[in-house]
Amino acid sequence: MVEIQAAIAQGESVVAICKTLEISTRAYYRWISGEASKAHHGGGGGHNKITPLEEKRVVDFAKKHPNYRCRRIAYELERQARVFIGKTRVAEILKKHGINHEFVRRPKEEKQIPAEILLHEPWRKNLLWGTDWTYFKIAGKFWFLLLIIDWYSRKILSFGLFPEITKFQVVAVITEAVAIERIEELGPDKLRPRLVADHGSANIAKYTRTNIEVQGLDLWLSGIGRPTGNARTERVMGTLKREEIDLQDEYESEDEAKRRITAMIHDYNFYRPNQGNGGFAPNSVHHIGRHVLTQRRKDARQLTRNQRRKHWTQEFENGSQEPI
DSSP states (O other): OHHHHHHHHTTOOHHHHHHHHTOOHHHHHHHHHTGGGSOOOSSGGGTSSOOHHHHHHHHHHHHHOTTOOHHHHHHHHHHTTSOOOOHHHHHHHHHHTTOOOOOOOOOOOOOOOOTTSOOSOOSSTTSEEEEEEEEEEETTEEEEEEEEEETTTOOEEEEEEESSOOHHHHHHHHHHHHHHTTGGGSOTTSOOOEEEEOOOHHHHSHHHHHHHHHTTOEEEEOOTTOGGGGHHHHHHHHHHHHHTGGGOSOBSSHHHHHHHHHHHHHHHHHTSOOGGGTTOOHHHHHHHOHHHHHHHHHHHHHHHHHHHHHHHHHHHHHTSSOOO
16 A cells, blocks of 8 residues: 555656556545445445345256256246346355256357458347258267257347258358248338358258348358358357257157257257347347346346345335345
């Protein structure tokens, strides 16, 4: 403290001193004001603590779904309008009750931004679509999963399981997505989706290009050998592979493969929280919009905070609890 004051007296700025000492300016000013020595109560003067009922709901839900992590638990409880808290607070509750999952820190991946990647983030649905496919086995034979996603909501719009991927399968899945989203009903002055794909032979075929143009779409091919050009689609496909496809050595039958993969895609679209969507499931973002959902969450959490304050105020007045 004496050294800092001496440096300031010599004309050094607080920002430069804090940068040299590798501390934040906020921490310095809190130190000067004496706030750092005050007891920490978690905000709200002890009136914004999680209530016993909220804690019980979190614990009961976690025990009922032992495979869910804190992010999924927080989202499901919020979606059911039972508890409005973040994933960090859920993790604290799980740790307190000894039912938390082991945290494994994965090595940080180096990000490489390709020069050809689209530079604009879609601001609503059906502006940018992506397509990709992957393989799996059914009774010893290779099959393929082909899908179309919306880049704004990350929702899987259409998909198909095929024994081979040709221009006909690609056009079939694209046509299904166009029909589901009613793209043909858009007026001539409305923006239509741009489809991002790689340079696979099925994508660059004249038949595919012609059909895409007839349906009013625009085809954009990512760079050769640069999967990051279609990174958002690759990320969704990676989720499906990690949580379903790669867990199976092979499927016993076509019916089993369709049933399990369809169930996984349904869960992904309607229930699985998506980090890129701010924790909301893709279908909700696709039909309601990320801004509206974020505002609803903000309002619900504010209402919950008010209810907690009312609860703890009554507890303190009754003398059964003491403020922290």
